[in-house]
Amino acid sequence: xxxxxxxxxxxxxxxxxxxxxxxxxxxxxxxxxxxxxxxxxxxxxxxxxxxxxxxxxxxxxxxxxxxxxxxxxxxxxxxxxxxxxxxxxxxxxxxxxxxxxxxxxxxxxxxxxxxxxxxxxxxxxxxxxxxxxxxxxxxxxxxxxxxxxxxxxxxxxxxxxxxxxxxxxxxxxxxxxxxxxxxxxxxxxxxxxxxxxxxxxxxxxxxxxxxxxxxxxxxxxxxxxxxxxxxxxxxxxxxxxxxxxxxxxxxxxxxxxxxxxxxxxxxxxxxxxxxxxxxxxxxxxxxxxxxxxxxxxxxxxxxxxxxxxxxxxxxxxxxxxxxxxxxxxxxxxxxxxxxxxxxxxxxxxxxxxxxxxxxxxxxxxxxxxxxxxxxxxxxxxxxxxxxxxx
Ligand code: ADP
Numbered sequence: 001x002x003x004x005x006x007x008x009x010x011x012x013x014x015x016x017x018x019x020x021x022x023x024x025x026x027x028x029x030x031x032x033x034x035x036x037x038x039x040x041x042x043x044x045x046x047x048x049x050x051x052x053x054x055x056x057x058x059x060x061x062x063x064x065x066x067x068x069x070x071x072x073x074x075x076x077x078x079x080x081x082x083x084x085x086x087x088x089x090x091x092x093x094x095x096x097x098x099x100x101x102x103x104x105x106x107x108x109x110x111x112x113x114x115x116x117x118x119x120x121x122x123x124x125x126x127x128x129x130x131x132x133x134x135x136x137x138x139x140x141x142x143x144x145x146x147x148x149x150x151x152x153x154x155x156x157x158x159x160x161x162x163x164x165x166x167x168x169x170x171x172x173x174x175x176x177x178x179x180x181x182x183x184x185x186x187x188x189x190x191x192x193x194x195x196x197x198x199x200x201x202x203x204x205x206x207x208x209x210x211x212x213x214x215x216x217x218x219x220x221x222x223x224x225x226x227x228x229x230x231x232x233x234x235x236x237x238x239x240x241x242x243x244x245x246x247x248x249x250x251x252x253x254x255x256x257x258x259x260x261x262x263x264x265x266x267x268x269x270x271x272x273x274x275x276x277x278x279x280x281x282x283x284x285x286x287x288x289x290x291x292x293x294x295x296x297x298x299x300x301x302x303x304x305x306x307x308x309x310x311x312x313x314x315x316x317x318x319x320x321x322x323x324x325x326x327x328x329x330x331x332x333x334x335x336x337x338x339x340x341x342x343x344x345x346x347x348x349x350x351x352x353x354x355x356x357x358x359x360x361x362x363x364x365x366x367x368x369x370x371x372x373x374x375x376x377x378x379x380x381x382x383x384x385x386x387x388x389x390x
Pocket of ligand 1: 207208209210237280281282283284325326327330331
């Protein structure tokens with residue numbers, strides 16, 4: 001490889017990075033992950049075949065985001081593996097209403113992106129930190145920002161609105177939707193897998209630590225379960241998802257909880273972790289004999305089925321259901337249980353294909369088709385970079 005893109009996806013407790021060939025940005029030549037920032041920092045760098053080429057651990061103390069970025073920069077030669085860096089791409093959670101598609105970052109655009117931080121205080125500053133660090137180090141290097149919200153700007157105004165006083169909507173309190181890079185990647189894959197379905201009515205279930213659904217028609221977002229923040233919609237690893245706003249007022253009144261305490265409750269202490277009292281990790285819950293683990297999984301599935309019903313109504317029907325991300329790609333039980341709740345829509349799984357995790361998992365006679373499609377947010381960013389720089 002001679003010329004390469006680096007893609008950075010800096011989250012709240014991890015930094016993911018990938019190396020893509022500039023001329024053929026489809027598959028990553030290297031992938032790396034620093035996870036456990038704040039708990040047990042650990043780096044793993046893999047080659048294109050998935051084999052580990054470098055692994056490192058650090059003591060948790062003092063290992064914050066800035067340090068993780070320093071370590072990522074220091075790994076430059078290991079990541080680049082002899083190729084020349086021609087551009088960096090970044091996953092940025094919030095593009096507001098202004099940024100519906102990827103942009104080349106200038107100092108002025110960086111300031112506009114920083115101004116969106118109050119809309120995503122837990123993520124946006126982490127996403128922007130590597131852009132600033134690289135700009136300081138190599139000011140000439142083209143940097144491209146790709147947004148999690150961008151894909152959803154195709155939604156009708158009614159799908160983006162809350163029933164709040166107009167001045168609040170005008171101040172930006174509205175549904176933005178997230179996981180957009182994942183949904184966009186799935187839409188591009190679907191065009192290849194089943195072009196007719198790609199034009200139809202599709203629900204994509206992105207089920208990872210964060211989880212959401214997106215209703216798509218003609219490959220465009222029609223509605224999604226995440227709203228103003230990534231805390232809305234489905235139950236997740238540690239987030240509760242949709243919650244009666246009255247519960248928050250009640251907790252403020254009766255337990256004296258303030259904004260920070262409520263933030264910790266709905267983002268970090270709820271979901272699979274909060275309901276099970278055991279873990280946020282689906283594998284751990286599936287392996288547990290504790291009835292609270294089974295209750296947490298049952299609620300996770302129930303919420304998905306209910307929200308699918310809501311999106312089907314918003315879209316006026318359903319032709320296909322796609323599962324993706326850690327749980328969607330790997331947990332056959334989740335797929336089987338969700339599909340069982342969608343029988344009334346005309347969906348029947350082929351049990352053997354589902355258990356084997358094949359690409360198409362619906363039965364031949366099923367009116368609605370079901371699929372497992374691995375997502376690749378970094379790959380989507382690399383494609384956008386190639387388009388913008390061409
Ligand atoms: P993130 O949102 O952090 O990118 P992932 O997409 O990696 O998360 O999804 C993490 C979730 O996927 C965890 O709940 C994990 O237990 C689950 N998962 C990963 N592999 C499997 C598996 N083989 N079986 C069941 N669940 C799995």
